[in-house]
Amino acid sequence: MVDHEEVRHVASLARVALDDDEVERFAAQFDDILAYFDTLDEVPEVEREEDLANVMRPDEVREGLSQEEALANAPESEAGFFKGPKVS
Template sequence: MVSIEEVYHTAELAKIEISEKEAEKFRKEFESILEYFDILDEVEEDVEPTFQVLPLKNVFREDEPGECLTQDEALKNATHKEEGYFKGPRVVE
């Protein structure tokens, strides 16, 4: 199905050098890829595409308000804080 010349031509297009041993390996790999496409061609045209294995749609928890942290609790583990706020690195010089 795939000739060695086609493998070398593909390698040339990809700007890579391959040995004779690699060329034979790639020839076999190209053939197995094309065989897989032949299997896909056997699928009927009216088959719906599958984008996800499980039939789940937008599974979210309810957005319920809860207790907020105090400013001290929010800043408790911050390594850089200043005047009651998180301090980040300077962006504009």
């Protein structure tokens, strides 16, 4: 079973505040998720050579947008750059 302290630790890393009921619920959900991974361990491995094919196309240099065209639909711009909200 996933420990409540582990749930609180993961929540703090994600900067999410959880009350005791949420910690209990998430611990149960984490247990369910980990049980699915245990089920995958039971799937037998298959010895088989795959025919690999390169599905990537070569890069092509093409004309891009001008700075004015790129900023035309931006809600805000400043000094030729996109301007977004401050992140704290």
